[in-house]
Amino acid sequence: EIVLTQSPGTLSLSPGERATLSCRASQSVRSSYLAWYQQKSGQAPRLIIYDASSRASGIPDRFSGSGSGTDFTLTISRVETEDFAVYYCQQYGVSVTFGGGTKVEIK
Amino acid sequence: QVQLVESGGGLVNPGGSLRLSCAASRFTFSDYYMAWIRQAPGRGLELIAYITSDSAFFYSDSLKGRATISRDNANNFLYLEMNGLRAEDTAVYYCARLRLYFFYMDVWGSGTTVTVSS
Numbered sequence: 001e002i003v004l005t006q007s008p009g010t011l012s013l014s015p016g017e018r019a020t021l022s023c024r025a026s027q028s029v030r031s032s033y034l035a036w037y038q039q040k041s042g043q044a045p046r047l048i049i050y051d052a053s054s055r056a057s058g059i060p061d062r063f064s065g066s067g068s069g070t071d072f073t074l075t076i077s078r079v080e081t082e083d084f085a086v087y088y089c090q091q092y093g094v095s096v097t098f099g100g101g102t103k104v105e106i107k
Numbered sequence: 108q109v110q111l112v113e114s115g116g117g118l119v120n121p122g123g124s125l126r127l128s129c130a131a132s133r134f135t136f137s138d139y140y141m142a143w144i145r146q147a148p149g150r151g152l153e154l155i156a157y158i159t160s161d162s163a164f165f166y167s168d169s170l171k172g173r174a175t176i177s178r179d180n181a182n183n184f185l186y187l188e189m190n191g192l193r194a195e196d197t198a199v200y201y202c203a204r205l206r207l208y209f210f211y212m213d214v215w216g217s218g219t220t221v222t223v224s225s
Binding site for chain 1: 210
């Protein structure tokens with residue numbers, strides 16, 4: 001099983017700052033089959049990035065994904081109030097596993 | 108727009124059974140793989156079962172032997188029957204659509220809560 005480790009556990013930022021979230025895999029993720037989800041409190045997750053770097057429909061371009069192999073990054077160029085949430089990565093190259101999440105909170 | 112609506116959650120005694128339903132609308136349900144994902148209180152996400160468009164299936168080790176996933180393509184429903192429920196099965200259960208040919212979840216329902224407690 002591919003284990004995904006997300007860091008940091010919590011990221012405290014002010015609106016307008018840049019957010020950089022990391023997702024590290026225990027082994028290489030085939031074909032960069034990695035997705036990112038946003039989950040706001042009390043809501044279902046929402047797909048924001050798939051195939052490591054492709055934005056899902058309706059996702060603002062301040063969200064970007066990058067990486068390959070074992071190291072992946074989700075970047076929010078300028079965090080807005082609505083972006084404060086928990087973010088999960090998920091690999092689908094070999095079976096499916098999720099990371100433990102990174103909480104982006106208001107500083 | 109595309110919608111998934113879960114139902115069937117509730118409070119159940121340890122050892123009990125439950126059937127969750129997911130009503131799908133505004134897409135060709137029969138074309139898609141569908142999945143159940145759960146989230147225990149304060150915890151992360153866990154894929155527990157999925158079913159292909161022609162009803163092949165997968166179960167996580169945590170539910171294997173205690174759950175049955177099924178689908179009704181004529182009426183656009185996904186189901187999850189669980190038995191032998193344990194306290195650690197307490198979670199929000201989400202129904203999700205898997206993107207065609209890939210295993211990421213592009214549409215999620217709002218979830219239904221299962222609480223296993225006496």
